[in-house]
Amino acid sequence: MTAMTTGSGNGQAVQAGPAAAPPAAAEAPESRRPGRIRTHLPSSPWLFLAPGLLIVGGFSLYPFVSTVLNSFTDARTLVDGQWVGGANYQELIHDEMFWIGLRNSALYVLGVVPLLVVLPLLLAMLVQRHLPGITFFRSAFYTPVVASVVVVGLIWVWLLDDRGLVNSVLGAIGVGTVPFLSDQWLLLLSAMLVTVWKGLGYYMIIYLAALTNVPRELHEACAVDGAGAVRRFFTVTVPAVRSTMVLVGALSSVAAFKVFSEVYLMAGDGGGPGGADTTLVMLVRQVGTGLSGRVGYASAISVVVFVVTLGLMLLVLRANRKEDR
Amino acid sequence: MRISRRAARRAATATAMAAASALVLTACGSSGGSGGSDSASGKVEGTVKFQTWNLKTNFKKYFEGLIDDFEKKYPGTKVEWIDQPAENYADKISADAAAGTLPDVVNVSPDLAVPLAKAGLALDLDQAAAKYKGEYLDGAWKSHQIPGMEGTYAFPWYLNTGPMFYNKRLFKEAGLDTEKPPKTYDELFDAAKEIAEKSDGKIATLGNAPAIEDFGRYGVPLMDDKGTKFTFNDPKGVELLKNYKELYDAGALDSQALTNEAEATGRKFKQQSIAMNPGSALDLHKFKKEAPSLYKNIGITPAVTNTGKDNMYVQGVMVNSQSKVKPAAVAFAHFVTNAENQMDFAHEVTIFPSTKGSLDDPFFTKEDGTDETRVRVAAAKSLKTAVNYTPVMLNDQMKTVLRNEVAKAMQGKKSPKQALDDAVAECDRLLKAAG
Numbered sequence: 026m027t028a029m030t031t032g033s034g035n036g037q038a039v040q041a042g043p044a045a046a047p048p049a050a051a052e053a054p055e056s057r058r059p060g061r062i063r064t065h066l067p068s069s070p071w072l073f074l075a076p077g078l079l080i081v082g083g084f085s086l087y088p089f090v091s092t093v094l095n096s097f098t099d100a101r102t103l104v105d106g107q108w109v110g111g112a113n114y115q116e117l118i119h120d121e122m123f124w125i126g127l128r129n130s131a132l133y134v135l136g137v138v139p140l141l142v143v144l145p146l147l148l149a150m151l152v153q154r155h156l157p158g159i160t161f162f163r164s165a166f167y168t169p170v171v172a173s174v175v176v177v178g179l180i181w182v183w184l185l186d187d188r189g190l191v192n193s194v195l196g197a198i199g200v201g202t203v204p205f206l207s208d209q210w211l212l213l214l215s216a217m218l219v220t221v222w223k224g225l226g227y228y229m230i231i232y233l234a235a236l237t238n239v240p241r242e243l244h245e246a247c248a249v250d251g252a253g254a255v256r257r258f259f260t261v262t263v264p265a266v267r268s269t270m271v272l273v274g275a276l277s278s279v280a281a282f283k284v285f286s287e288v289y290l291m292a293g294d295g296g297g298p299g300g301a302d303t304t305l306v307m308l309v310r311q312v313g314t315g316l317s318g319r320v321g322y323a324s325a326i327s328v329v330v331f332v333v334t335l336g337l338m339l340l341v342l343r344a345n346r347k348e349d350r
Numbered sequence: 351m352r353i354s355r356r357a358a359r360r361a362a363t364a365t366a367m368a369a370a371s372a373l374v375l376t377a378c379g380s381s382g383g384s385g386g387s388d389s390a391s392g393k394v395e396g397t398v399k400f401q402t403w404n405l406k407t408n409f410k411k412y413f414e415g416l417i418d419d420f421e422k423k424y425p426g427t428k429v430e431w432i433d434q435p436a437e438n439y440a441d442k443i444s445a446d447a448a449a450g451t452l453p454d455v456v457n458v459s460p461d462l463a464v465p466l467a468k469a470g471l472a473l474d475l476d477q478a479a480a481k482y483k484g485e486y487l488d489g490a491w492k493s494h495q496i497p498g499m500e501g502t503y504a505f506p507w508y509l510n511t512g513p514m515f516y517n518k519r520l521f522k523e524a525g526l527d528t529e530k531p532p533k534t535y536d537e538l539f540d541a542a543k544e545i546a547e548k549s550d551g552k553i554a555t556l557g558n559a560p561a562i563e564d565f566g567r568y569g570v571p572l573m574d575d576k577g578t579k580f581t582f583n584d585p586k587g588v589e590l591l592k593n594y595k596e597l598y599d600a601g602a603l604d605s606q607a608l609t610n611e612a613e614a615t616g617r618k619f620k621q622q623s624i625a626m627n628p629g630s631a632l633d634l635h636k637f638k639k640e641a642p643s644l645y646k647n648i649g650i651t652p653a654v655t656n657t658g659k660d661n662m663y664v665q666g667v668m669v670n671s672q673s674k675v676k677p678a679a680v681a682f683a684h685f686v687t688n689a690e691n692q693m694d695f696a697h698e699v700t701i702f703p704s705t706k707g708s709l710d711d712p713f714f715t716k717e718d719g720t721d722e723t724r725v726r727v728a729a730a731k732s733l734k735t736a737v738n739y740t741p742v743m744l745n746d747q748m749k750t751v752l753r754n755e756v757a758k759a760m761q762g763k764k765s766p767k768q769a770l771d772d773a774v775a776e777c778d779r780l781l782k783a784a785g
Contacts, residue, residue, distance in 0.1 A: 101784070102444045103469035186614075187605045188623055207606045295750055298608035299757035315440045316447070316465035317745040317784055 089331075095324035102318040113325035123326065126305040127333075129213060129288075133304065134281045134337065136217045137224075141277040142270055144221065145228035150262070152229070153236050167226035174223065178290030181219050182206065185291075206291060209301035216287040216302070223287075224280075228273050235269035236262070271345045278337050283330065285310070305330050395426035396675035398682045399453035403665075406433035412698050420685050427678050440746065447471055450672070454679040455686070458504055458668045460493050460742040466668065467496055467503040468785065473669040473676070474501035482684050490704035493664040493738050497577020504666030505687040508701035511660050511729050511736050512630045512653060515637075519647040520625040524548040531626075531651040535568055538626075538654045539593050542602035545625050551601030555625045557615030559607050559756050560594050562749065566739025567655040573741045580741070580777045582752075583770035591759050591766035598760045608757040620644055628653060630729075632700055634721055650725055652732055662736035664704070700726055702733050709734060745784070748777040 096113055100106025117123045152163045169177060184190050185205035192202050205215045239262060247257045263270075285306040288296070296303030296311070303311070305326060313323025405413065417429040432453060434442050440462055446452045452471060466472045475494075476483070482505070483491055490506035518528040524545040532538040542555035562582070566572055570587040573580050597603045604610060604624055619627035620641040637645040653660050667683045669676070685691065692703035693711065700722075702709060709715075714730035717723045744752075752773045759769035 099783070101465075103447055103465055103471070104785070188618070188621065202605070204605060207609060212609075293609045293611055295609065295753050295757075298761060299763065300750070300754040311747065311750060314438075314444070315746050316444045316462055317747060317780075318444065319747075319783065 092324045092327050095321050096328045098321045100320040100324075102314075102316055102320060106321050109321070113322050116322065117325055117329065122300060122303060122308055123305075123329075125301060126303050126308040126326075127329075129302060130282050130284065130305045130330075130333075132213065133217060133220075133284050133288075134278055136214070137220050137281040137284075138274060138277045140221045141224050141228055141281075142274050145225050145273070146232045146262075146266065146270070148225060148229045149232035149236055150258075153233060163229075166229055169223045170226040172223075174286045175290065177223055178219065178287055181215070182291055185215055207298060209297050209299075212292050212297050212302050213288070216284070216291050219287045219291070220281070220284065224277065228277070231269060231273060232266060235266040239265040267345075271341065275338055275341050278341060279334055282334050282337060392677040393426075394424045394678045394681045396678050397428045397430060398455060398673075398675055398678050399430045399432060400455045400682065400686075401432045401434060401453040401457060403434060403439050403457045404436035405457075406431075409695075409698055412695060416686065416691060416694075420682055423685070424678065424681060427682070429682060452670050452672070454670050454673040454675055455683045456668045456670065457507070458666050460504075460664055460666065460738065461740065461745060463494050463503045463666060463668055464496055464742050464745070465784075467499060467501070471671055472503035473671040473673075473680070474503065475505065475669070475680075476501045478669070478676070479505070479680050479684060485689065485706060486687075486704050487706055489662075489737070490664060493742075494666050494668075496742060497573075497575075504668040505683050506704035507665040507667050507687045508692060508695060509665075509704050509733055509736075510630065510663045510701055511733050512628045513725055513728060514626055514651050514653050515619070515629050515633065516626045516649040516651060517619075517622055517624075517644065517647055518649045520545060520549075520553055520622065521649070524553075524625075528649060531649055532654055533652070535590070535593070535654055535656050539597060539602075542597050542625075543600050546597075546600045546602040553623060553625055554604040554607070555602050556597070557604040557607060557610050557618055557624045557627060558612075559598075559603070559753070559760055560590060562741070562744060562752060563661045563739045565590060566737070567653065567657060567659075567661060569656045572739065573743065577741070577743050578781070580744075580748075580774045580781070583767070583774040587770050588767045591756065591770060594756075595760050595762070595766060603760075608760060630700060630725075634725065648721075650721065650728075652728060657737075658735070660732040660736040661740075662733060662738045664738050700729075702730055743781055744777070745780075748780055751776045751780070 095106065097108060097110060098106025099109045099112070148166060152159055152166065182189075186192065187202055187204065187207065191205070195201065195203055203211065205211050243261045243265075244257055247261055252260065283306050284304050288302055288304050289307055289310075292302040294311075296307050309323045309326050309330070312319050312326065400417075402413070413431060417431060420429060421427055443452070443456065443458075443462060443466070447466060447469065452466075458466070463472055467474075483502075486506050490509060491502060493506055494504040495502050514531070516531050521528045521531070521541075524541075525548060526541055526544060532541045538555070545553050545555050560568075562572065565582045565587055568586065568590045570590060571581045571584050573582075594603070598607065604615070604618060606614070610618075615624065615627055616629070616633075618624045620637065622641075622644055634645075634648070637648055655661075667687050669679045669683050673679045687704070689703060689705035689708050692701075692705055693708055693713075695701060696703055696708075696713070702714070709730045713726075715727060717727050755764070755769040755773035755776075758764045759766045764772070
């Protein structure tokens with residue numbers, strides 16, 4: 026930004042300098058022409074940036090700063106808060122629901138991210154081949170991405186209900202009823218599977234783009250040397266798309282840690298039996314919304330979510346950098 | 351489109367920052383609520399903004415007529431009607447209240463009126479509209495009074511109570527008398543165990559864990575008179591929870607009872623995998639249309655209670671104390687809730703007026719042989735003694751606390767006593783924090 030402003034100023038200085046006499050002389054009559062509009066004002070770049078800055082400032086920075094400040098108050102929805110220092114953070118430490126939320130969000134990352142990094146890559150390799158009808162499969166795999174998460178969630182609730190289709194089939198083959206939606210762990214696992222199923226197509230597209238950049242010659246050279254498909258996958262494909270894998274890992278980690286919709290739809294407003302499936306973002310909603318919402322406390326949880334997400338990202342990037350060396 | 355490692359790293363960092371910052375709560379301004387004047391005297395004129403709670407879809411014509419009548423009665427007034435969806439209604443009100451854009455007249459339930467009154471946003475009708483007090487049933491008028499605060503903060507509007515539906519076929523298969531459904535909790539527990547045993551645990555009697563209304567109907571004291579402490583961990587409350595746990599263990603409660611929402615329970619009742627479910631006269635039409643085989647076997651009985659008193663749901667109409675057209679807002683809120691208009695509304699849908707004498711109208715006392723009038727007459731009769739068991743101080747967060755602790759007791763993670771003690775302690779803490 027500063028460079029752009031300076032650049033504009035330098036341009037004018039050059040024109041005014043003695044060394045630039047000929048061009049200045051050439052431009053002099055034009056610059057003195059009455060009614061000419063100056064197009065390179067020092068403020069021009071700021072004017073171009075203003076819409077973006079206003080949007081970012083109003084909808085990201087201000088809420089962020091406000092949330093951080095609120096986290097040090099006892100603000101409620103309809104009542105201005107008083108400064109309480111770190112009391113909200115102290116309360117977090119003793120709040121059982123916070124630890125349950127943190128555990129579930131962390132488990133979500135551990136359960137979902139590896140699958141979302143690996144499975145879409147395999148899927149992309151599958152649909153990358155030029156086979157008859159492959160376009161249909163590409164579209165089919167991408168369809169869940171386009172579908173509304175609410176609709177998808179409700180469909181899965183009906184399927185996994187104790188008396189739903191999946192349990193009917195399991196019952197028919199003698200397995201019996203599996204409590205997908207009433208056991209806390211199975212419920213979380215079911216929500217993870219929905220997230221993975223819904224996200225596969227999106228990350229598959231990213232991998233498809235990356236795979237087009239893997240030189241065919243490398244595969245051919247490997248094949249000539251006697252490497253099989255698995256060996257080629259690990260020695261050619263994976264190194265070539267590793268940066269994309271990091272990107273997918275980063276994107277899916279952030280999304281997984283902030284999971285709300287899938288768990289909310291499948292576990293209900295209360296967050297599963299006894300609230301055992303509550304995630305951190307669900308807790309923010311439970312605590313901070315409504316007419317009696319504890320905005321200060323919910324803000325403290327939000328700040329923790331932010332810090333953990335940031336930490337998670339840095340961890341992924343650091344791990345990647347180490348491997349680069 | 352080759353993505354370099356450096357670019358990927360940069361993109362990942364940017365994504366993390368954007369995603370994490372987008373997560374944070376939006377800034378919530380607080381109105382502070384100076385309270386404003388409670389005077390509603392003056393000329394009835396101006397534009398009144400009126401907000402209802404999910405009523406436009408089915409009752410658009412009724413409300414348009416109501417508004418026309420008001421505007422004719424008070425020339426110089428205009429009513430702008432806004433209807434909000436049922437979902438997240440409290441969030442919508444809180445956003446409006448915080449932004450200072452709360453409509454002049456707002457449809458509320460008693461628990462929603464509490465924080466608004468405490469923030470000074472609800473007009474005290476004992477001062478501003480005391481002359482109308484005598485028109486309403488005493489119990490209904492008091493339903494919008496708040497322990498620890500002087501005043502009444504909304505006009506009572508329509509009341510409702512629901513009968514209990516039961517599946518006669520399932521009762522018969524369990525060897526129970528289909529004409530003698532359970533009336534008390536003890537009878538309910540016995541019947542539920544019988545049904546579970548005879549069906550090898552395939553048929554549950556109820557679809558939900560006990561909520562605060564169940565504690566009330568069981569005869570558990572829910573809160574002290576001053577409204578400063580919850581008391582549902584009383585020995586009677588513990589007894590209720592122990593009984594429900596026994597039902598859960600015996601398969602007499604639906605296996606998903608700890609997470610079921612009302613919609614899911616209703617669906618299972620229609621699928622005939624649950625033998626009893628609370629509802630309203632409206633449900634009869636649904637059964638007839640969507641579950642004819644259930645409709646053939648449907649039984650209707652008053653809600654199970656140990657106190658002899660049914661639970662009453664109350665809707666109210668609050669006047670915004672910050673309204674710039676207070677006289678018109680009070681006049682309109684009263685107009686919406688007066689006996690004549692409530693009676694008209696009751697003819698549109700099965701609700702029950704909160705005005706004195708309305709429930710003695712032949713419409714609510716005489717049966718014409720149909721199930722619909724039978725439900726209506728029975729409900730109107732029970733409303734005369736019904737109680738709103740849900741304490742007005744029990745907000746959504748506290749309800750979640752109770753629900754979670756009840757679930758822990760049912761799963762055996764805590765003893766019923768420990769679970770209720772913990773629930774009371776947490777609800778008391780939240781109550782104190784709410785000021």
